[in-house]
Amino acid sequence: xxxxxLPVDRVAADLASLRERTPLVHCMTNxxxxxxxxxxxxxxxxxxxxxxxxxxxxxxxxxAGGLLIxxxxxxxxxxEAMRAAARSAQAAGTPWVLDPVAAGALAYRTGVAAxxxxxxxxxxxxxxxxxxxxxxxGAGGKGVDSQHGSDTAIEAAQTLAAKHxxxxxxxxxxxxxxxxxxxxxxxxxxxxxxxxxxVGCALGAVMAAFAAVSESPLQAAAVASxxxxxxxxxAAAATRGPGGFAVALLDELYTLDKAxxxxx
Amino acid sequence: xxxxxLPVDRVAADLASLRERTPLVHCMTNxxxxxxxxxxxxxxxxxxxxxxxxxxxxxxxxxAGGLLIxxxxxxxxxxEAMRAAARSAQAAGTPWVLDPVAAGALAYRTGVAAxxxxxxxxxxxxxxxxxxxxxxxGAGGKGVDSQHGSDTAIEAAQTLAAKHxxxxxxxxxxxxxxxxxxxxxxxxxxxxxxxxxxVGCALGAVMAAFAAVSESPLQAAAVASxxxxxxxxxAAAATRGPGGFAVALLDELYTLDKAxxxxx
Amino acid sequence: xxxxxLPVDRVAADLASLRERTPLVHCMTNxxxxxxxxxxxxxxxxxxxxxxxxxxxxxxxxxAGGLLIxxxxxxxxxxEAMRAAARSAQAAGTPWVLDPVAAGALAYRTGVAAxxxxxxxxxxxxxxxxxxxxxxxGAGGKGVDSQHGSDTAIEAAQTLAAKHxxxxxxxxxxxxxxxxxxxxxxxxxxxxxxxxxxVGCALGAVMAAFAAVSESPLQAAAVASxxxxxxxxxAAAATRGPGGFAVALLDELYTLDKAxxxxx
Numbered sequence: 001x002x003x004x005x006l007p008v009d010r011v012a013a014d015l016a017s018l019r020e021r022t023p024l025v026h027c028m029t030n031x032x033x034x035x036x037x038x039x040x041x042x043x044x045x046x047x048x049x050x051x052x053x054x055x056x057x058x059x060x061x062x063x064a065g066g067l068l069i070x071x072x073x074x075x076x077x078x079x080e081a082m083r084a085a086a087r088s089a090q091a092a093g094t095p096w097v098l099d100p101v102a103a104g105a106l107a108y109r110t111g112v113a114a115x116x117x118x119x120x121x122x123x124x125x126x127x128x129x130x131x132x133x134x135x136x137x138g139a140g141g142k143g144v145d146s147q148h149g150s151d152t153a154i155e156a157a158q159t160l161a162a163k164h165x166x167x168x169x170x171x172x173x174x175x176x177x178x179x180x181x182x183x184x185x186x187x188x189x190x191x192x193x194x195x196x197x198x199v200g201c202a203l204g205a206v207m208a209a210f211a212a213v214s215e216s217p218l219q220a221a222a223v224a225s226x227x228x229x230x231x232x233x234x235a236a237a238a239t240r241g242p243g244g245f246a247v248a249l250l251d252e253l254y255t256l257d258k259a260x261x262x263x264x
Numbered sequence: 265x266x267x268x269x270l271p272v273d274r275v276a277a278d279l280a281s282l283r284e285r286t287p288l289v290h291c292m293t294n295x296x297x298x299x300x301x302x303x304x305x306x307x308x309x310x311x312x313x314x315x316x317x318x319x320x321x322x323x324x325x326x327x328a329g330g331l332l333i334x335x336x337x338x339x340x341x342x343x344e345a346m347r348a349a350a351r352s353a354q355a356a357g358t359p360w361v362l363d364p365v366a367a368g369a370l371a372y373r374t375g376v377a378a379x380x381x382x383x384x385x386x387x388x389x390x391x392x393x394x395x396x397x398x399x400x401x402g403a404g405g406k407g408v409d410s411q412h413g414s415d416t417a418i419e420a421a422q423t424l425a426a427k428h429x430x431x432x433x434x435x436x437x438x439x440x441x442x443x444x445x446x447x448x449x450x451x452x453x454x455x456x457x458x459x460x461x462x463v464g465c466a467l468g469a470v471m472a473a474f475a476a477v478s479e480s481p482l483q484a485a486a487v488a489s490x491x492x493x494x495x496x497x498x499a500a501a502a503t504r505g506p507g508g509f510a511v512a513l514l515d516e517l518y519t520l521d522k523a524x525x526x527x528x
Numbered sequence: 529x530x531x532x533x534l535p536v537d538r539v540a541a542d543l544a545s546l547r548e549r550t551p552l553v554h555c556m557t558n559x560x561x562x563x564x565x566x567x568x569x570x571x572x573x574x575x576x577x578x579x580x581x582x583x584x585x586x587x588x589x590x591x592a593g594g595l596l597i598x599x600x601x602x603x604x605x606x607x608e609a610m611r612a613a614a615r616s617a618q619a620a621g622t623p624w625v626l627d628p629v630a631a632g633a634l635a636y637r638t639g640v641a642a643x644x645x646x647x648x649x650x651x652x653x654x655x656x657x658x659x660x661x662x663x664x665x666g667a668g669g670k671g672v673d674s675q676h677g678s679d680t681a682i683e684a685a686q687t688l689a690a691k692h693x694x695x696x697x698x699x700x701x702x703x704x705x706x707x708x709x710x711x712x713x714x715x716x717x718x719x720x721x722x723x724x725x726x727v728g729c730a731l732g733a734v735m736a737a738f739a740a741v742s743e744s745p746l747q748a749a750a751v752a753s754x755x756x757x758x759x760x761x762x763a764a765a766a767t768r769g770p771g772g773f774a775v776a777l778l779d780e781l782y783t784l785d786k787a788x789x790x791x792x
Contacts, residue, residue: 032562032578034296038461050296053339055372075581108583197566241779250507298560302725314560317603319636514771
C-alpha cells in the first residue's frame with residue numbers, strides 16, 4: 001500500500017472555491033456540537049443550516065450542497081428523520097457524510113449507522129474504533145474516544161470504501177482518507193483538538209461543505225482534514241488552553257490562506 | 265413613508281431599566297443557539313430560562329416577563345409546546361416574539377409560523393425573505409440567509425404589522441422596525457454578526473427581554489436592535505475573526521453604557 | 529452544627545487522580561449547556577459522553593465512571609430515558625449526580641426530580657431554592673435562579689441527605705456540601721460565574737467526574753466545588769466580561785495545579 005499526500009495548491013484552490021460559492025450545508029448532528037459546528041462552517045466560508053424534523057429534512061437534503069449525518073445523540077425520532085434525509089440525498093445526488101460516533105460501543109447506534117450506510121454516503125468519517133466496527137473487524141471503542149491508532153484502521157477503511165463505493169476517512173494523529181484504491185495521509189493538527197468537544201464532528205461537516213465544491217469526495221475529505229489541521233496548529237501555537245484554542249480555531253479558519261498553508 | 269430613528273436617551277434608559285429589573289425571559293428556540301442566546305441575555309442583564317416541555321411551557325409563559333418562540337429547528341413535538349406557550353402568553357398578556365426562521369423556504373415551518381402568528385405576538389422578527397413570505401408577498405430565501413435586502417421588505421412589514429396588530433422587525437444591513445404606521449430605522453452593526461451563528465436569533469431574545477421593560481413593543485424592538493448593533497460594532501473593532509468576535513460581543517453587551525451609545 | 533473545609537492537599541490529589549484516570553462521564557443534561565458541559569469536563573481532564581436515547585442510556589450508565597442527570601429541559605421522552613439510566617446506575621453501582629434545575633418552580637419537573645431521587649443518587653446538587661423544595665421545606669425559586677442564600681438551606685440539605693443516604697450540595701456565594709452529618713463549606717468563586725449559562729450545571733458534571741475517583745461522594749462534591757471556584761476566581765481576575773470569562777474558565781480548569789490551589 002502506498003500513501004500519498006494532497007498538494008497544497010489543491011487545498012488552497014478548493015478553499016477559495018468554497019468561500020466563493022458558500023455552499024449550503026445541511027447538518028443533522030448531535031445536540032452537543034450544533035452551535036460549534038455551525039460556527040466552524042461559517043468561519044471557513046460555508047452556509048450551515050440545521051434542519052432536523054422528519055417533515056423537513058428530506059426536502060432540505062435534496063436542495064443542499066452537502067449533508068452531514070452524525071449519530072452522536074441519535075434517538076428513535078431523529079433516526080427516522082436521518083434515514084429519510086439520507087434517502088433523499090441519495091435520490092437527489094446530494095453528497096453526504098456519515099459520522100458514526102461511537103459505533104461499535106453502543107448497540108442501538110451501531111444498527112442505525114449500518115442502516116444509514118446503505119444510502120450511499122459520499123464519505124464516512126470516524127476514528128479507528130468506529131471504522132473498524134463498521135467494517136466488521138473491531139470490537140468498538142470507549143464511547144467517543146478511539147482505542148486504536150488511525151493507522152490500524154487503514155485496511156478496514158479500504159475494505160469499507162470498496163464495499164460501499166464511498167470514501168472513508170479515519171481521524172487520528174494522522175488522518176487517512178481512502179476511496180478503496182488511493183490512500184491519502186493528512187498529518188498535522190494538534191492534540192488540543194481533542195480537548196475541545198466537537199472538533200471531529202465539525203470536521204465531518206467541513207467535509208460535507210467541501211464535497212459541494214471539490215472535484216471528488218476523496219479530495220473533499222482530504223482538503224477538509226488539511227484545512228482543519230492547519231487551523232488547529234496555528235490556534236494551538238497562539239493559546240494556552242482549550243478555551244482560547246476553540247476561539248482561535250474559528251479565527252484561524254476564517255483567515256487561513258494559501259500562504260499559511262504553504263508555510264506549514 | 266418617513267423613517268425615524270430612536271433617540272439615544274431612550275436606548276440608554278431602557279438598558280438601565282433592563283439591568284435593574286432583570287426580566288425573566290422564557291426562550292423556546294432552536295437547538296443550535298440555545299447556549300449563545302442564554303449568554304447574550306445574561307450579558308445584557310436579563311434572566312434567561314429555556315422551558316420547552318409541553319407540560320411546562322404554558323405555565324412558564326404566563327409568569328415570564330417576555331417569551332421568545334423561534335422555529336429554527338421546530339419538530340411536531342416542539343410545535344405543540346410552542347402553540348401551547350403562545351396561547352398562554354396571549355391569555356396572560358406576556359409580550360412574546362416570533363422568529364420565523366426560514367419561513368418561506370420550507371413548507372412545514374411556514375405552516376407552524378403562520379399558526380403561531382394567530383396568537384398575537386408583540387413582535388415578529390425576521391430577515392427580509394422571512395417577512396416577505398409571512399406577508400404573502402415573497403417566495404422565500406435560501407435556508408437561514410435572506411435573499412433580499414431589508415429595505416425591500418418594509419412595505420410587507422407594515423402590511424403584516426397592521427394585519428396582526430403587532431410590531432414587525434426586518435433585520436439586515438439596516439434593521440427596520442414598524443408597528444404599521446411608524447417605521448424606525450436602526451443602522452449600524454457589523455458584517456461579522458452574520459459570521460457567528462445565532463446573532464439574529466439572540467436579537468429576538470433580546471427583543472423579548474426589552475418587551476418586558478420598554479414602553480411599547482415598537483420601542484423594545486428598536487432598542488434591542490440598537491443595543492446589539494452597538495455591541496457588534498465595538499466587538500468587531502477589537503477582533504480579527506468570528507471566534508474572538510463572539511466572545512467580545514458578550515463582553516461589549518455586558519459593559520455597554522450611555523457613553524458608548526453616544527459615541528457612535 | 530460545625531462546618532469544616534477540605535484540605536488543599538486532598539483537592540490537589542483528587543485533581544491529579546482525575547487527570548490520570550480520565551473517567552468516562554455520562555451526561556444527560558439540558559439542551560442549553562451540553563457543549564459547555566462537555567468542554568468543562570474535557571478541560572478539567574475527564575472524558576464526557578452525552579448518551580440520551582432510552583435505547584442506549586441504561587447500557588451506558590452501567591459502564592460509565594459517573595453519571596449526571598440534569599432536568600433543566602426535561603420532557604416526557606427524556607424523563608423516561610433518565611429514569612432508565614438512573615435505575616441502571618443504581619444497579620451497577622455507578623455514582624450519579626442529580627441536578628434538579630428549577631425544582632419547586634415548575635410542577636412537572638418537580639415530580640420528575642422526586643421520582644429520580646428514589647434511585648439513590650450519590651449527590652444532589654442545586655441552589656437553595658431547589659434544595660428547600662426537594663426537602664419539602666421551601667416554596668421554590670424564580671426559574672433557574674435561587675431566591676434564597678445557600679446558608680438558609682443547610683438544614684434542609686442535611687435532612688434530605690439523611691433521608692436519602694446521599695450527599696447534598698447547595699450552591700451559592702458559599703457552597704455547602706453535606707452527607708447529613710458532616711458539613712463542608714467551600715467559599716470562593718466569583719459573581720461572574722452566574723453571568724455565564726451552565727456554570728452550575730457544569731459543576732454537577734464535574735461532581736460526577738470526581739465521584740469516579742474520590743474516596744467518597746462527600747469529598748467528590750467538595751473537591752469539584754473547590755476546583756471550579758478556584759478556576760472561576762482566576763478567570764475573573766483576568767477578564768472584563770462574561771464572554772472572556774467563560775473562555776478563561778476553561779483555560780484555568782486546564783492549567784489549575786496544586787500551587788494555584790495553595791495560593792488562594
